[in-house]
Amino acid sequence: MELQNKVVVITGAARGIGESLAHRVAAQGPAGLVVSDLDLHETQTVAGVVDGTAVACDVSSEQDVQRLVATTLDQYGRLDVLVSNAGITFKGGLETTNDKWQKMWDVNVMSRLYAARAAIPHMLERGSGYLVHTASAAGLLTEIGSATYSVTKHADVAMAEWLSVCYGRHGINVSCVCPLGVKTDMLDNDDPIHRYLHLHSISAEQAAGSIVEGIRSEEFLILPHPEVADFFSMKTDDYDRWLRGMQRLRQKLTRQTNRDEAA
Numbered sequence: 001m002e003l004q005n006k007v008v009v010i011t012g013a014a015r016g017i018g019e020s021l022a023h024r025v026a027a028q029g030p031a032g033l034v035v036s037d038l039d040l041h042e043t044q045t046v047a048g049v050v051d052g053t054a055v056a057c058d059v060s061s062e063q064d065v066q067r068l069v070a071t072t073l074d075q076y077g078r079l080d081v082l083v084s085n086a087g088i089t090f091k092g093g094l095e096t097t098n099d100k101w102q103k104m105w106d107v108n109v110m111s112r113l114y115a116a117r118a119a120i121p122h123m124l125e126r127g128s129g130y131l132v133h134t135a136s137a138a139g140l141l142t143e144i145g146s147a148t149y150s151v152t153k154h155a156d157v158a159m160a161e162w163l164s165v166c167y168g169r170h171g172i173n174v175s176c177v178c179p180l181g182v183k184t185d186m187l188d189n190d191d192p193i194h195r196y197l198h199l200h201s202i203s204a205e206q207a208a209g210s211i212v213e214g215i216r217s218e219e220f221l222i223l224p225h226p227e228v229a230d231f232f233s234m235k236t237d238d239y240d241r242w243l244r245g246m247q248r249l250r251q252k253l254t255r256q257t258n259r260d261e262a263a
C-alpha cells in the first residue's frame with residue numbers, strides 16, 4: 001500500500017521508532033496523519049513538525065483507543081492505516097511482580113486488541129484497511145533478559161497472525177514488525193544483554209524506512225534486520241539445537257553481567 005493520500009494513525013509516536021515513522025509517513029504525502037502518545041505536549045511537538053494531529057492516548061485504556069479512532073474519523077472521515085507501535089519493557093525473570101506482568105500485558109498486547117476492535121468495523125465497511133503491529137524479534141525468538149517482553153511480544157505476533165488469517169480476505173492487511181535492537185530509549189547501554197543487541201542495532205530512522213517499505217510491499221513480517229529471518233528458520237528447523245544455542249548465549253551474557261557487577 002502506498003501511503004500517499006492515506007489517513008494514518010501511529011501510537012507511541014512522541015519518540016523513538018514511532019516518531020521516526022511519523023516523519024517517514026509525512027514525507028509520503030498522506031491525506032491525514034494522527035500522532036498519539038501518553039503525553040499530549042510531547043505529541044503536539046511531533047505533530048507540529050509532521051503537520052499532523054496530536055491525540056493523547058494511553059494504549060492500555062480501551063476508552064482512549066476508541067477515542068483515538070473516533071477523533072481520526074471525525075477529523076478525516078476515514079482511517080486507512082493504524083500503526084500500533086507503543087510498547088514498553090521491564091527487565092527480569094520469575095521475580096518480576098504480577099503488577100509488572102499485568103502492565104506489560106496491557107500495553108504490549110491488549111492495546112493491539114483494542115486497536116483492532118476500534119478500527120476493524122470501519123475498515124470492513126470500507127472494504128480496506130491496514131493494521132501494523134510493532135512487535136519485536138523477541139516475539140519470534142526471545143529476549144534473554146526479559147520474560148515479560150518475550151512473552152508479550154510473542155502474544156503480539158500471535159495477535160497479528162490471527163488478525164491476518166481472519167480479516168485478510170476482507171481487504172484488511174496486517175503487518176508485524178520484528179526488529180532486533182533499535183537505538184532508542186528502550187536500549188540500555190549499561191546492560192550486557194542490551195549491549196549484545198546493540199551489535200545488531202540500527203537507527204530508528206532505518207527501522208521506520210523498513211516499515212514504510214514493508215507496508216508498500218504488503219509483507220506480513222517486516223524485518224528491519226534481515227538476519228532475523230535466518231535466526232527464525234534456525235529455530236523452526238531444529239528447536240532443540242536453537243534452545244541449546246540460546247542457553248549458551250545466556251550463560252555468556254550472564255557471566256558478563258556478573259563481571260560488570262563485581263567491577
Ligand SMILES: NC(=O)c1ccc[n+]([C@@H]2O[C@H](COP(=O)([O-])OP(=O)(O)OC[C@H]3O[C@@H](n4cnc5c(N)ncnc54)[C@H](O)[C@@H]3O)[C@@H](O)[C@H]2O)c1
Pocket residue numbers: 011012013014015016017018036037038039057058059060085086087088107134135136137178179180181182183184185186187
Ligand atoms: N528499541 C528497540 O530495540 C526495539 C526493538 C524491537 C521492538 N521494539 C518495539 O518498538 C516499539 C517502539 O519502541 P521504541 O524503541 O521506539 O521505544 P521508545 O521508548 O523510544 O518509544 C516508545 C513510545 O511509546 C510510548 N508509550 C509507552 N507506553 C505507552 C502507553 N501506555 N500508551 C501510549 N504510548 C505509550 C512512550 O511514551 C514512547 O514515546 C515498541 O513496541 C517496542 O517494543 C523496540
